[in-house]
Amino acid sequence: MRYLTFALAKGRLAKKTLEILEQVGYTCEEMKDPDSRKLIFVNEEQKIKIFLAKANDVPTYVEYGAADIGVVGRDTILEEGRKLYEVIDLGLGKCRMCVAGPKEAMELLQHGELIRVATKYPNIAKDYFYNKKHQTVEIIKLNGSIELAPIVGLSEVIVDIVETGSTLRENGLDVLEEICPLSARMVVNQVSMKMQHERITRLITALREVLAKNS
Ligand SMILES: Nc1ncnc2c1ncn2[C@@H]1O[C@H](COP(=O)(O)OP(=O)(O)OP(=O)(O)O)[C@@H](O)[C@H]1O
Numbered sequence: 001m002r003y004l005t006f007a008l009a010k011g012r013l014a015k016k017t018l019e020i021l022e023q024v025g026y027t028c029e030e031m032k033d034p035d036s037r038k039l040i041f042v043n044e045e046q047k048i049k050i051f052l053a054k055a056n057d058v059p060t061y062v063e064y065g066a067a068d069i070g071v072v073g074r075d076t077i078l079e080e081g082r083k084l085y086e087v088i089d090l091g092l093g094k095c096r097m098c099v100a101g102p103k104e105a106m107e108l109l110q111h112g113e114l115i116r117v118a119t120k121y122p123n124i125a126k127d128y129f130y131n132k133k134h135q136t137v138e139i140i141k142l143n144g145s146i147e148l149a150p151i152v153g154l155s156e157v158i159v160d161i162v163e164t165g166s167t168l169r170e171n172g173l174d175v176l177e178e179i180c181p182l183s184a185r186m187v188v189n190q191v192s193m194k195m196q197h198e199r200i201t202r203l204i205t206a207l208r209e210v211l212a213k214n215s
């Protein structure tokens, strides 16, 4: 039997993803060693390999077939726009993609003014403003602490993830528009879906049962 290779997003989603995989019977004890610098883990008996990668890179590994399966936030899937099958919503890491800013910026949005939008997600922001709202904006790509941008005058609004809303609140910003809900998804390489169809289908069914039991 061929190995089934998983690419998981490291960071926030990793621990819970591993717990869910464990519930469907896939385990990698070695991964639990916090001091390990090893990048890929193999379970010879179960014929699986698991590696953790930077979230943005997970769709790339899956599209090219370096991983058969990936687990990553929907934000990353939308931003990367890779060719893959999104097969299951794992319900982890629930949050929302929003346009946010100071209250006063609402008027600029409503009047379709040429505003500056700072974001870690330029493709999602472009799709939202250009295709859905037909509003011309200037997109400014940042890599973190996005909420700073309207405070220091880099942009009028931001497009970013909102979970509890505390970061916005503590910085005097508000959600101005909601773009879409987000959560972690399992994605599958298009060729693997055909070549390992039975095994992947069995995994999806087992995951559905675990998620139903957990809910
Ligand atoms: N409060 C939150 N902030 C950011 N991401 C969240 C939050 N809640 C859930 N998520 C989900 O968790 C995923 C991973 O978040 P994480 O912060 O670990 O990665 P990242 O933002 O890509 O990492 P980095 O800070 O290295 O750029 C996000 O892509 C998103 O789907």
Ligand SMILES: O=P(O)(O)OC[C@H]1O[C@H](OP(=O)(O)OP(=O)(O)O)[C@H](O)[C@@H]1O
Residues within 6 Å of the ligand: 143, 144, 145, 146, 147, 160, 161, 162, 163, 164, 165, 166, 167, 168
């Ligand atoms: O609604 P909240 O619960 O406050 O969560 C949202 C915040 O968390 C994320 O930032 P992250 O912690 O990933 O740091 P970053 O700004 O460096 O990306 C996101 O970009 C928001 O800033």
